[in-house]
Amino acid sequence: MGLLRTIVLGREDGFRARLRRAVLGGGGNAAKGAPTPAPTPTSDAGWGGASPAAAEPALGLHPEAPKDVTPPEGFEVVLHKDALAAGSVVEIIIGGTAVAVANVDGTFYATTNTCPHADGPLGEGSLDGRILTCPYHGWAFDVADGACKTNPDVKIETYDVQVVDTAVCVRI
Ligand code: FES
Numbered sequence: 001m002g003l004l005r006t007i008v009l010g011r012e013d014g015f016r017a018r019l020r021r022a023v024l025g026g027g028g029n030a031a032k033g034a035p036t037p038a039p040t041p042t043s044d045a046g047w048g049g050a051s052p053a054a055a056e057p058a059l060g061l062h063p064e065a066p067k068d069v070t071p072p073e074g075f076e077v078v079l080h081k082d083a084l085a086a087g088s089v090v091e092i093i094i095g096g097t098a099v100a101v102a103n104v105d106g107t108f109y110a111t112t113n114t115c116p117h118a119d120g121p122l123g124e125g126s127l128d129g130r131i132l133t134c135p136y137h138g139w140a141f142d143v144a145d146g147a148c149k150t151n152p153d154v155k156i157e158t159y160d161v162q163v164v165d166t167a168v169c170v171r172i
Contacts, residue, residue, distance in 0.1 A: 066167045075169035091123025102143045109143035110159040110170045
């Protein structure tokens, strides 16, 4: 039941659960027993709608993504460097593309959010060092180079990341 629930509803502290709480209120059924994290992006773009040129910053993360930082050419500011704890990963929409951003001991990495096995949401996975494990069936990926540790024939897309002042910037 636990795995099925995770596949259908996502992790209790995952993107989908946070979105449910943001839409339904802080006391949604999916949040029972779970800490109450801040709400997460609520833009329609977060569900595949077009946001053609800009990142959808992780609105629910604190501190919020800085607005006074000019990102390098081709990059988008996606979050504040203190908003994502070391060992954590989050899904962020950049130009309509879902990206998983991971904090590995203070170094940020970005990969596609979509697991090549069966489209699992990698941004809701778990991070152990540089290894990001998909919440659906446990395929594991190195966020630094995209190598799949479960299936060596598979590799996920990675994106360049730069930290400018307090801003984590990603180029897709
Ligand atoms: S969808 Fe199956 S391991 Fe990711």
